[in-house]
Amino acid sequence: MIKYDFRSDYLEWAHPDILNALLQHNLDQQSWYGNDDYCNQAKELILQQLWWVQADIHFVSWWTQANQLVISSILKPYESVISNNVWHITVHEAWAIEFTLHKINTVSSFDGKIITSSIKSVLADHTDEHMVKPRLVYITNATEVWTIYSKEELTNISQFCRNNWLYLYMDGARLWAALNCEDNDLTLADIAKLVDAFYIWWTKNWALLWEAIVITNDLLKENFRYYLKQRGALLAKWRILWIQFLELFKNNLYFDLAKHANQMASKLTKWIESIENNFLLKPTTNQIFPIFRDEVVEELSKKYWFYVWEKFDDGYSAIRLVTSWATQEKVIDEFLKDLKELIEKIVK
Numbered sequence: 001m002i003k004y005d006f007r008s009d010y011l012e013w014a015h016p017d018i019l020n021a022l023l024q025h026n027l028d029q030q031s032w033y034g035n036d037d038y039c040n041q042a043k044e045l046i047l048q049q050l051w052w053v054q055a056d057i058h059f060v061s062w063w064t065q066a067n068q069l070v071i072s073s074i075l076k077p078y079e080s081v082i083s084n085n086v087w088h089i090t091v092h093e094a095w096a097i098e099f100t101l102h103k104i105n106t107v108s109s110f111d112g113k114i115i116t117s118s119i120k121s122v123l124a125d126h127t128d129e130h131m132v133k134p135r136l137v138y139i140t141n142a143t144e145v146w147t148i149y150s151k152e153e154l155t156n157i158s159q160f161c162r163n164n165w166l167y168l169y170m171d172g173a174r175l176w177a178a179l180n181c182e183d184n185d186l187t188l189a190d191i192a193k194l195v196d197a198f199y200i201w202w203t204k205n206w207a208l209l210w211e212a213i214v215i216t217n218d219l220l221k222e223n224f225r226y227y228l229k230q231r232g233a234l235l236a237k238w239r240i241l242w243i244q245f246l247e248l249f250k251n252n253l254y255f256d257l258a259k260h261a262n263q264m265a266s267k268l269t270k271w272i273e274s275i276e277n278n279f280l281l282k283p284t285t286n287q288i289f290p291i292f293r294d295e296v297v298e299e300l301s302k303k304y305w306f307y308v309w310e311k312f313d314d315g316y317s318a319i320r321l322v323t324s325w326a327t328q329e330k331v332i333d334e335f336l337k338d339l340k341e342l343i344e345k346i347v348k
Contacts, residue, residue: 003302003303003304003305004303004304004305004331004334004335005304005305006304006305006306006320006321006322006323006335007305007306007307007320007322008322008324009261009286009287009322009323009324009325010324011324011326012324012325012326013208014208014244015247015248015253015257015325017247017250017253018208018243018244018247018248021243021244021246021247022240022243022244025038025239025243038239038242038243038246039059039238039239039242041242041246042242042245042246043057045245045246045249046212046214046245049188049189050188050189050192050214051189051192053189053192053193053216054216054218055192055214055215055216056214056215056221056224057212057213057214057215058212058213058215058224058225058228059210059211059212059213059235059238059241059242060199060211060213060228060233061209061210061211061233061235061241062209062211063088063171063173063199063201063211064088064093064094064096065211065231065233066199066201066211066213067088067089067093067096067097067138067171068093068096068097068099068100068231069213069224069227069228069231069233070169070197070199070213070215071089071097071100071102071136071138071169072097072100072102072227073220073224073227074135074136074167074169074196074197074220075102075135075136076135077101077102078129078132078133079102079132079133079134079135079136080102080103080104080105080126080132080133080134080135080136081097081102081103081104081105081134081135081136081137081138081169082104082105082106082107082114082118082119082122082134082136082137082138082166083104083105083106083107083114083138084106084107084108084109084112084113084114084139084140084143084144085106085107085108086108086112086144086145088140088144088171088173089104089138089171090104090106103132105122105126105132105134107119107121107122111143111145111147111281112140112143112144112145112146112147113139113143113147113149113153114137114139114157115153115157116156116157116160119134119137119157119160119161119164119166120160122134123164134166135166135167136166136167136168136169137157137161137166137167137168137169138169138171139157139168139169139170139171140170140171140172140173140174141154141170141171141172141174141175141178141186141191142174142175142177142178142284142285142287143174145280145281145289146174146177146281146284146285146286146287146288147281147282147284148178148181148183148184148186148284148285149178149186150185150186151185151186151190154186154190154191154194154195155194157194158194158195167196167197167217167220168194168195168196169195169196169197169198170191170195170197170198170199171198171199172198172199172200172201172211173201174201174285174287175191175198175200175201176200176201176254176258177258177261177262177285177286177287178284178285179258180255180258180259180262181262181284181285182262182266183284188200192214192216193216195216196215196216196217196220197213197214197215197216197217197220198213198214199211199212199213199214200212200214208240208244209240209241210241210244210245212245257325258325260325260327261286261323261324261325261327262285262286262323264286264323264324264327264329264332265283265285265286265287265288265321265322265323266283267329267332267336268288268290268321268323268332268335268336269283269288269290271336271339272288272290272339275343277290277291277292278290278291279291279318280309280310280318286322286323286324287320287321287322287323288320288321289309289310289318289319289320289321290318290319290321291312291316291317291318291319292316292317292319292343293315293316293346294311294315294316294317295346296339296342296343296346297317297319299342299346300319300338300339300342303338304335304338306319306320306321307319307320
């Protein structure tokens with residue numbers, strides 16, 4: 001039996017429209033290193049989404065590369081980055097930031113979000129030249145546990161950073177999910193005005209590969225292409241990225257697919273809530289953390305792949321379920337059917 005996989009939202013390759021578009025333009029002769037017609041069109045579309053905020057836009061192939069490029073280009077050798085202790089640059093990027101000789105000052109929070117008091121405490125602990133100088137605040141939206149920032153929260157962080165001569169950088173690996181969930185009140189234009197740099201990750205959002213780095217602070221724009229070249233990120237056939245972007249923005253495909261992923265997770269959430277089940281965190285986007293008895297989790301794992309996120313001493317565990325653009329509703333219905341039977345058999 002092939003088990004259905006709920007472990008991630010980039011298990012499927014790419015939306016068929018993207019594959020067709022790449023094939024359609026395969027023999028087009030275009031310039032290289034991002035100086036082609038497709039790149040120029042895509043940049044215009046992104047600027048429209050930013051309400052024409054003055055921004056430099058660069059494409060890279062992966063989020064670790066994006067984070068390392070942006071952070072290392074901003075920081076001087078003695079400067080550090082402030083990050084949550086469970087975020088990607090802290091845990092899952094194989095020392096990529098430290099490899100560039102920059103320290104990460106970590107703070108903790110239950111919901112994965114940074115607040116100004118946490119930033120303030122780091123600044124208070126680093127007062128002179130005998131230690132690193134915190135210079136950049138790194139946040140993710142959605143976070144590693146898929147909570148999202150409100151406009152008010154992001155505005156508060158932005159104002160604090162500007163008042164304290166700190167740069168603010170947003171990791172956008174899950175930004176597509178955050179911007180398309182019901183609780184969101186941020187736009188790309190808001191983000192462009194409130195942070196100094198961010199990126200939009202499209203690999204989770206049904207592209208083959210592609211991250212769009214957006215730099216809005218004029219002080220950080222100069223010579224960024226040198227960093228791209230030096231780190232092996234300046235692609236000769238960059239149009240493979242831009243063509244995907246153009247296709248995603250045709251007829252609102254990007255937004256429709258994001259909404260579908262969130263809706264599939266919402267269907268799971270509503271049924272699980274109906275049986276008065278608990279969640280580790282409030283479900284918001286396409287990743288949810290329901291809590292079940294260990295016996296239920298064990299039986300579910302025989303038919304489905306998922307991560308056990310946290311185990312509790314009372315015989316319960318929180319699992320992580322992730323839906324994507326390709327998650328079919330019949331799969332959700334089948335999962336809920338199996339879950340209902342297990343709960344009636346084990347719990348009741």
